[in-house]
Amino acid sequence: MTARVTVSVHTRTGVMEYGFGEPVTCEVGRSAECRIRIPDGHPGVSRRHCRLDVDPPRLRVRDLGSSYGTHVNGGRLGPLVEQPLADGDEIRIGDVRLLITVTGPPEATTAAGPEEPDRRPPVSIPGYELLRELGRGSQGVVHLARHLASGELVALKQMLAPQPVDDNARFAFRRELVGIRALRHPNIVAYRADGDEMNAFYFATEYCPGGSLEDWAARYAGALPVDQALAVVRQVLSGLSYAHQAELPSPRQSDGTVTSARGLVHRDVKPANILLAGTAADGHPLVKLADFGLAKAFERAGLSGHTRTGALGGTIPFTARAQLLGYKYAGPEVDVWATAACLYWMLTGATPRDFPPDRDPIAIALREPVVPVRDRVPSVPRRLAEAIDTALVDTPDVRVRTAAALARSLEEAT
Known part of the structure; x- marks a missing residue:
């Protein structure tokens, strides 16, 4: 039942x-x-x-x-x-x-509190040598690893299930990865391999040695130059425009056939998921979107043990109201809003809404207005500020709904 x-x-x-x-x-x-x-x-x-x-x-x-x-x-x-x-x-x-x-069937659960980093030790993955830890979160840990057969350095993310995993859950996770594997774009971190060992699921991608946008922006003491910030956002929008329209294989049906679907929404665009992979042809950093749908796939397969993150998703300061109110139905527009929020953050060193530590962040995101960008930094060019403020309208709906539309708006404003 x-x-x-x-x-x-x-x-x-x-x-x-x-x-x-x-x-x-x-x-x-x-x-x-x-x-x-x-x-x-x-x-x-x-x-x-x-x-x-x-x-x-x-x-x-x-x-x-x-x-x-x-x-x-x-x-x-x-x-x-x-x-x-x-x-x-x-x-x-x-x-x-x-x-x-x-x-329906009862289920023993514990109250969901704040998600803490997973402190369990990593599991040895055959064929890879773990070199050093790159990051850790509520669902697992990312290591710099060497693929022993090729010598290639990769980012190896291990996602540890909190309880024994049955074959149905393994199949569900692999099915969710079908679309993610198929993404091929210069501004999306490239897939290398995935698999599972015991209760540890791993996902290997290309390694981006420059770290995250979060790390890079810290060198500018809170605000990046306009040309640097726009160069980053144009690349993010290029990757999103591709992903939102890409023809992707759907999971294999019961009769063995494979159909196609169109478009994949990231739902967690934020500075920590924008990685620096080198230098682009124009001299600006080459950036790539990471973690495209991976956390969602893990949760939808029932492997995370979390009860609510799938319903909410995202990191609150970079999450549009529409995504908080209807995560399951959130479309490409929430990625566009999040990208505009990242641009706002790069130019001002602040998120679009203020989040005092003594207040609930979800209530703020649902109730409080976005602070106009020139209220933060008056030196932001006026036309650019207007384009950003328009893109961050999310009440009652996100106003700028496609990556191409935001890219055009920014181009016209500069």
């Missing part, structure tokens, strides 16, 4: 039911943009009151800084605090009740 979460919304005028059979993030409130919209006439309900992160059979509720609070089973959540929910729980917002029903 497939797990399902049902939210029954009880108001003075009736009952509305919302059913969820797959991961989704939705806001609850009086705003027309909320997926669970409470009708007008309920003054104790804020426009964006709380958020539900649903990953059946699991779900959590987070207060979004509402004036009158979010109450779970009679107890009030702190502002911007989240709490796991279970079958039979009741949420009260003003005079509205939300009753939770969970059906």
Whole structure:
């Protein structure tokens, strides 16, 4: 039986039911943009009151800084605090009740907290010599490695499953990698190999010796020259334009046939995933997009052990509102917005929105406006600033929706 979460919304005028059979993030409130919209006439309900992160059979509720609070089973959540929910729980917002029903096979889970780097030691991968660690995150570790047969240096990312992996999960991961393997573009990190040993899945790509854009920008004490920043963004947009339209093989069907699909969305464009691979023909750094869909593939195969990152995805300061509200349906436009956010960051040393450490970053991304780029750095050329500010409009939708459109806008502005 497939797990399902049902939210029954009880108001003075009736009952509305919302059913969820797959991961989704939705806001609850009086705003027309909320997926669970409470009708007008309920003054104790804020426009964006709380958020539900649903990953059946699991779900959590987070207060979004509402004036009158979010109450779970009679107890009030702190502002911007989240709490796991279970079958039979009741949420009260003003005079509205939300009753939770969970059906399907039970699953033992732990509350999802902040994702910490994986501290488990790497697994030895036959055919590779691990030389040194390049980076570590919640899903695994990246090493500089040497392919013993060819002598080539590669970036070897190991993603460690938290529990024994069965054949179905292995097959699901390999199926998810079909499209990623097929990407071939000078501004996308090239695939070399993948495989698995025990519970460790590995993914080898070309090695980019210049490190990340994050590292490179640090040398400029917070802001890059305009020509350098634009050179980086043009290359990122070239890679995205290709990936968003590329004809890719789909997973093999049950009858053995292979069809084709078009386009792959990155969903995690950020400075740490833009790597420097050398010098381009124009003298600017040659940059390549890394980690194209890999984390998503790992989670969709059920290997990560995470309950909510697949629903949210991305790194919040570089994530458009549309991606937070509907990760599954996020299209190329969220990559375009993230690229504009990277350009903003390169020119100003700040992210488009301010994220004070004492406030919830998701609530900020959903509620707060983008700070105009010239409010940060008045010396940014006016036409360029206007193009960036337009590209960072994400309410109610992302305004600039294709990589080609953003590239044209930047070209016209400079």
